[in-house]
Amino acid sequence: MTTNHTTTYTVTTTVNPVGTMRVLSNREVKKLQDTSKRGLHRLFRQCALAVLNGEHEGDSAEELMTLYQDFDIRIIQEQRGLKLKLYNAPADAFVAGKLIRGVRENLFSVLRDILYVSAHITEDPRFDQHSSQDTTHMVFEILRNADAFITKQLPNTVVCWGGHSISRDEYEYTKIVGYQLGLRYMNICTGCGPGAMKGPMKGAYIGHAKQRLNRGRFIGLTEPGIIAAESPNPIVNELIILPDIEKRLEAFVRLGHGIIVFPGGPGTCEEILYIIGILLNPANREIPFPLVFTGPASAKPYFEQIDRFIGKTLGPEAQSLYQIIIDDPVEVSRTLRAGLEQVTRFRRKQGDAYYFNWLLTIDEPFQKTFEPNHANMAALELSLSLPTHELAANLRKAMSGVVAGNIKEEGVAAIRQHGPFQLSGDTELMKEMDTLLQSFVDQYRMKLPGSHYEPCYEIVQ
Numbered sequence: 001m002t003t004n005h006t007t008t009y010t011v012t013t014t015v016n017p018v019g020t021m022r023v024l025s026n027r028e029v030k031k032l033q034d035t036s037k038r039g040l041h042r043l044f045r046q047c048a049l050a051v052l053n054g055e056h057e058g059d060s061a062e063e064l065m066t067l068y069q070d071f072d073i074r075i076i077q078e079q080r081g082l083k084l085k086l087y088n089a090p091a092d093a094f095v096a097g098k099l100i101r102g103v104r105e106n107l108f109s110v111l112r113d114i115l116y117v118s119a120h121i122t123e124d125p126r127f128d129q130h131s132s133q134d135t136t137h138m139v140f141e142i143l144r145n146a147d148a149f150i151t152k153q154l155p156n157t158v159v160c161w162g163g164h165s166i167s168r169d170e171y172e173y174t175k176i177v178g179y180q181l182g183l184r185y186m187n188i189c190t191g192c193g194p195g196a197m198k199g200p201m202k203g204a205y206i207g208h209a210k211q212r213l214n215r216g217r218f219i220g221l222t223e224p225g226i227i228a229a230e231s232p233n234p235i236v237n238e239l240i241i242l243p244d245i246e247k248r249l250e251a252f253v254r255l256g257h258g259i260i261v262f263p264g265g266p267g268t269c270e271e272i273l274y275i276i277g278i279l280l281n282p283a284n285r286e287i288p289f290p291l292v293f294t295g296p297a298s299a300k301p302y303f304e305q306i307d308r309f310i311g312k313t314l315g316p317e318a319q320s321l322y323q324i325i326i327d328d329p330v331e332v333s334r335t336l337r338a339g340l341e342q343v344t345r346f347r348r349k350q351g352d353a354y355y356f357n358w359l360l361t362i363d364e365p366f367q368k369t370f371e372p373n374h375a376n377m378a379a380l381e382l383s384l385s386l387p388t389h390e391l392a393a394n395l396r397k398a399m400s401g402v403v404a405g406n407i408k409e410e411g412v413a414a415i416r417q418h419g420p421f422q423l424s425g426d427t428e429l430m431k432e433m434d435t436l437l438q439s440f441v442d443q444y445r446m447k448l449p450g451s452h453y454e455p456c457y458e459i460v461q
Helices: 026-032 041-052 060-065 102-120 132-145 169-183 199-210 247-257 264-282 299-312 329-350 374-379 390-406 408-418 427-442
Strands: 004-005 008-015 072-078 081-090 157-161 187-192 218-221 237-241 258-261 291-295 321-326 421-422 458-460
Touching: 008 458, 026 072, 026 102, 026 169, 041 060, 041 072, 041 081, 041 102, 072 427, 102 132, 102 237, 132 247, 132 390, 157 169, 157 199, 157 247, 157 264, 169 199, 169 291, 169 299, 169 329, 218 247, 247 264, 258 264, 258 329, 264 291, 264 299, 264 427, 291 299, 291 329, 299 321, 299 427, 321 329, 374 390, 374 421, 390 408, 390 421, 390 427, 390 458, 421 427, 427 458
Parallel strands: 157 187, 157 258, 187 218, 218 237, 258 291, 291 321, 421 458
Antiparallel strands: 004 008, 008 081, 072 081
16 A cells, blocks of 8 residues: 655555564564563664665765654564564665565564664673673674674675765766776675765776676665664675664675775775774784775875875774775776785685685774763773774774764754864864864765764864
């Protein structure tokens, strides 16, 4: 049945399962349908709606939930297994009354990951939330449960980071880079949303088709706080939901074999600071990890500013960890291919797995969940006297807070109630941060073009 809520068309229907999630226990069904604070229904509903809304590009979880406030999802238990009942779901997820196959697969990936994390990670007393080793094992088990490991495949997964709010010129460039990667048999892993997360997948899909590669992987890693603001794009064929941003970031660098960074805003800057902070750790000095910043000619000033910020805050050693390649997709793909061959030789020599980077050391400051509230943001130590990898960890948290205040439901609500987050630190460092963040505002990298942006942060000199 199709209805019309003002200009929003919706569908109410029943969906059969795909993949491994065909049966659930009575206890699991009860948790998923529990609407109390301890229940999983609100989280399940929000993530499911984000998957169903993948054809639309927005950046506000709050707006999405308001637009489809009548949407609901329920589980029907039958002798032969389970079915999902969708009420008032976005009509664009359907063709001729049937849910699009890829959307259907991702919908049951949501079910799989939410249940697994709840039952086997967050409620499992075997895991010490303060143990670095246990955190890595949490990430490993979530990825393994999602069947993300292909054990005998040589390293070929390229992580692509970049903003959801990018220009058309930048978006087209991400597609060309993805195409060149696809021609060289590389798979793509992104944050699964629109913009620079969608473009490389779209390009690589064509590259794979030309090479008659019909088992290409388009992996989307996300987390509950951001999925509704950056809905999974339709090309993602392996959706995995991690419990928080820190585990999502660790999954990127454990699962991926090299990283390409396209232009973006504070979320992309957070990702850059994360990988640089890890590679700055002396324990990781000998581990090869190809890292390339790239964009069209118009993005050159953007990367010059990013490079300047890194140089002024983290120094020349940090700048030596990446290459900047402007307006040359072929060279980017060649550089990544050469880098992955180096990764393959290293892991073969060290006996490390191809499918999960066990040897990479990730310290607790990069793993401990950071709650971006007003008190925690104000308490961040932003000082040039800190060791560089520690400063990178704190700068990463600052950017994570800006992302939360911009698009995450709880962060937006906190800003509305208490005003902007306040950031303070060394005068020179804060000037550099202020300049960088203001450039994101000026270039519409905080919100989609056409949206009015009210800063969620305040630099306190």
